[in-house]
Amino acid sequence: xxxxxxxxxxxxxxxxxxxxxxxxxxxxxxxxxxxxxxxxxxxxxxxxxxxxxxxxxxxxxxxxxxxxxxxxxxxxxxxxxxxxxxxxxxxxxxxxxxxxxxxxxxxxxxxxxxxxxxxxxxxxxxxxxxxxxxxxxxxxxxxxxxxxxxxxxxxxxxxxxxxxxxxxxxxxxxxxxxxxxxxxxxxxxxxxxxxxxxxxxxxxxxxxxxxxxxxxxxxxxxxxxxxxxxxxxxxxxxxxxxxxxxxxxxxxxxxxxxxx
Amino acid sequence: xxxxxxxxxxxxxxxxxxxxxxxxxxxxxxxxxxxxxxxxxxxxxxxxxxxxxxxxxxxxxxxxxxxxxxxxxxxxxxxxxxxxxxxxxxxxxxxxxxxxxxxxxxxxxxxxxxxxxxxxxxxxxxxxxxxxxxxxxxxxxxxxxxxxxxxxxxxxxxxxxxxxxxxxxxxxxxxxxxxxxxxxxxxxxxxxxxxxxxxxxxxxxxxxxxxxxxxxxxxxxxxxxxxxxxxxxxxxxxxxxxxxxxxxxxxxxxxxxxxxxxxxxxxxxxxxxxxxxxxxxxxx
Numbered sequence: 256x257x258x259x260x261x262x263x264x265x266x267x268x269x270x271x272x273x274x275x276x277x278x279x280x281x282x283x284x285x286x287x288x289x290x291x292x293x294x295x296x297x298x299x300x301x302x303x304x305x306x307x308x309x310x311x312x313x314x315x316x317x318x319x320x321x322x323x324x325x326x327x328x329x330x331x332x333x334x335x336x337x338x339x340x341x342x343x344x345x346x347x348x349x350x351x352x353x354x355x356x357x358x359x360x361x362x363x364x365x366x367x368x369x370x371x372x373x374x375x376x377x378x379x380x381x382x383x384x385x386x387x388x389x390x391x392x393x394x395x396x397x398x399x400x401x402x403x404x405x406x407x408x409x410x411x412x413x414x415x416x417x418x419x420x421x422x423x424x425x426x427x428x429x430x431x432x433x434x435x436x437x438x439x440x441x442x443x444x445x446x447x448x449x450x451x452x453x454x455x456x457x458x459x460x461x462x463x464x465x466x467x468x469x470x471x472x473x474x475x476x477x478x479x480x481x482x483x484x485x486x487x488x489x490x491x492x493x494x495x496x497x498x499x500x501x502x503x504x505x506x507x508x509x510x511x512x513x514x515x
Numbered sequence: 516x517x518x519x520x521x522x523x524x525x526x527x528x529x530x531x532x533x534x535x536x537x538x539x540x541x542x543x544x545x546x547x548x549x550x551x552x553x554x555x556x557x558x559x560x561x562x563x564x565x566x567x568x569x570x571x572x573x574x575x576x577x578x579x580x581x582x583x584x585x586x587x588x589x590x591x592x593x594x595x596x597x598x599x600x601x602x603x604x605x606x607x608x609x610x611x612x613x614x615x616x617x618x619x620x621x622x623x624x625x626x627x628x629x630x631x632x633x634x635x636x637x638x639x640x641x642x643x644x645x646x647x648x649x650x651x652x653x654x655x656x657x658x659x660x661x662x663x664x665x666x667x668x669x670x671x672x673x674x675x676x677x678x679x680x681x682x683x684x685x686x687x688x689x690x691x692x693x694x695x696x697x698x699x700x701x702x703x704x705x706x707x708x709x710x711x712x713x714x715x716x717x718x719x720x721x722x723x724x725x726x727x728x729x730x731x732x733x734x735x736x737x738x739x740x741x742x743x744x745x746x747x748x749x750x751x752x753x754x755x756x757x758x759x760x761x762x763x764x765x766x767x768x769x770x771x772x773x774x775x776x777x778x779x780x781x782x783x784x785x786x787x788x789x790x791x792x793x794x795x796x797x798x799x
Contacts, residue, residue, distance in 0.1 A: 278659075278725040279732045283667045290668075290683045291738055361637035362682075396557065409564070414634045420561050463554035467562045470569050 297358065298366065304351040305370050311344040312373040319377065322384055323440040327391065327449065334385045341381075344374060345405045352406050352416035360414050368422055371404075375418065375426035378403045380433055392452045394430075394460075397423045421474055424467075428477045431457055435484035438491045447500050450491045461485050571628045575639040578625045582618050582646030586653040589614045590696060593656055597704070599722075600663040611657055618650055622676045630678040637680065644685050647675070651689025656696045663721065665690065665729060684746070691750040694729055697722060698757040705764050723765050726758045 318337050322330060351367060379395045386393045401408035401418050410417040434453045441449040461481050469475035495501045592610040596603055603611075629639060654674050655666035666674075671689070672681045701722040733754065738747050 278663060278728045279665045280667050282669070283665060284732060284735070286668050287683065287686070288736055291736065294683070359637045359680075360634060361640070394554065411634060414636065420564055424561065459552045459554055462552060463558040466555070466558050468566055468569070470572075 297354075297363070300354055301351065301363065301366055304347055304354065305367055307347045308344060308351070308367075308370045308374065311340050311347065312370065312377060314340050315344070315377045315381075316373075319380055319384070322380075323437060324444070326444055327446060330384045330391075331389065334381045337377075337381060341378070341403075344377075345403075348374065348404050348406060356416045360416060364419075368419075371418065372422050372425045372429070374404060375400050375423060376429040376433075379426060379430050383430065383434070391449070392456050394427070394456070400426075424464075424474060425477065427460065428481060431460060431481055431484050435487045438488045442491060442495065447495055448502050450488065450495060451501060454488045454492045457481075457485055457488055571635070572639055572642055575625050575628055575642040578621045579643045579646030582621050583649040585614045585618050585621075586646075586649040589653040590656060593653075593660060594696070594700060594703070596660055596700075597707075599660060599704075601661065603657075603660055607660075611653075615654070619676050621646075622679050626676065626678050629680070637682075640680065640682060643679075644682070644688070647679070647681065647685045648688035648692065650675075651681075651685065652692040652696065655689055655693045659693065659697060659725075663725065665693075665732075687747060688750070690729075691733075691754055694726060694754045694757050697726060698761050701726070701761045702764055705768055720765065723758075723761050726761055730754060730758045 315337050318333065318340075321333055325333060348371075355363060355367065378400055382393055382395045382399075384391060395403070397408045397418065397420065400423060404418070407415065407417040408423075409420055434457055438450040438453045441447075441453070464478045464481055467478070469478060492501070589611055593603075593607055596607055598604065602608075625643070629636060629643060651666070651671055651674075655671070658664070658666045658670070668681070668683075668686050671686055675681055704722070733751060
């Protein structure tokens with residue numbers, strides 16, 4: 256289409272339009288590319304912290320998973336051995352929080368929310384195992400979790416890094432899943448009391464979750480799964496009570512709970 | 516467990532049934548159970564806060580839908596324009612002004628849920644993004660009709676009420692869709708303007724040139740690493756097809772233009788690479 260019918264050559268464009276030689280202002284290219292680059296630079300920085308957090312979480316979880324195979328009496332020592340990694344993790348989270356707080360919180364929070372949830376799960380599971388003063392079966396409040404990780408919680412009035420309610424609830428669901436496994440393994444260890452404790456704890460949490468009006472999101476889907484964990488734990492309790500293996504005091508407590 | 520005796524199982528059944536009914540109401544919680552449940556006070560607070568969050572989100576989604584609908588109407592009207600690169604006919608200006616002010620009112624109504632600088636500024640970005648992109652498509656089309664230029668990101672931000680964030684993703688989304696609109700307009704102009712008269716012959720190549728420059732512009736951006744990802748890749752494909760369709764139509768004009776019978780309409784689709792996104796513009 257190059258040689259004839261030249262009346263259609265762009266040189267015939269009217270002068271006003273021709274003055275704007277390019278439809279795309281160079282400013283656009285520069286500002287857009289600048290924003291993309293800044294964005295990817297921040298992501299790279301955050302990813303560095305998340306990589307460390309991921310490694311720390313794996314170390315902690317490999318230690319804590321031994322809770323399934325050691326008796327309750329060995330737990331304080333087990334949990335104590337995680338303290339140095341927890342401390343290390345707290346430093347990393349502090350760095351992440353500092354870097355992330357320079358930007359709108361919800362713009363990037365999907366990058367780290369998974370790792371934060373893992374970290375929250377680790378601290379609440381550790382606390383559940385040994386309690387504040389040796390008493391098993393405690394749930395850390397969101398405020399206590401924030402303190403343990405060194406970050407503010409449920410902030411509403413300013414735009415800064417924090418732990419959200421949703422993240423905390425997600426971690427509780429992970430705890431429930433872990434406890435249903437622990438209920439089974441407690442029996443294997445010969446501990447018939449702990450399944451009772453777990454049963455009561457998880458049932459209370461299950462009914463507490465029912466008061467939330469959850470929409471069709473990830474939290475809703477996961478919380479719908481809690482009932483399967485409740486059932487798994489109840490099966491353990493049932494097997495034990497059927498064979499009169501439940502310590503007598505606990506039977507009463509459970510019996511009352513069942514009627515309530 | 517098929518062989519279980521009934522007795523020990525009963526309490527469990529009762530509990531199960533009770534919980535089965537619980538799912539969709541709050542009333543099931545007996546005061547006693549509530550009192551015994553150490554987690555209830557905490558979860559009640561969580562419920563209230565999550566409810567507020569869901570309310571905000573729903574307001575934003577609703578506004579976004581309305582903004583999208585208004586913007587689409589605005590674009591339809593503008594597609595009827597035949598005067599490029601200059602003042603637009605009154606019916607277009609009136610329509611644009613009216614709908615823009617309606618859209619601004621909608622943005623303002625959800626401003627408290629999105630204001631930049633506050634915590635929630637990006638929380639509902641995904642929910643409002645559809646509306647923002649469609650609105651940007653509309654105003655950048657308007658801008659193009661008058662000036663023949665691409666709306667800059669600064670101008671785009673300025674066209675939104677103060678406090679509404681323009682993300683780079685939304686800017687891209689709006690501009691990609693603009694390319695589709697410009698393509699439709701180009702095809703319409705080729706189809707309706709006789710070759711030998713001024714207008715079609717001269718201005719269509721300017722449109723085609725513009726589309727090519729825009730395509731080259733997006734091709735030259737390095738979007739890796741950022742949050743743009745797959746969506747951009749997909750839209751790039753659609754945009755390339757758009758440009759090729761116009762190229763095909765212009766080619767058809769040049770080669771067969773003088774021979775075409777009355778009522779003949781250029782068919783750009785046969786000349787381009789076809790493929791993805793074509794259906795989207797088949798009504799062009």
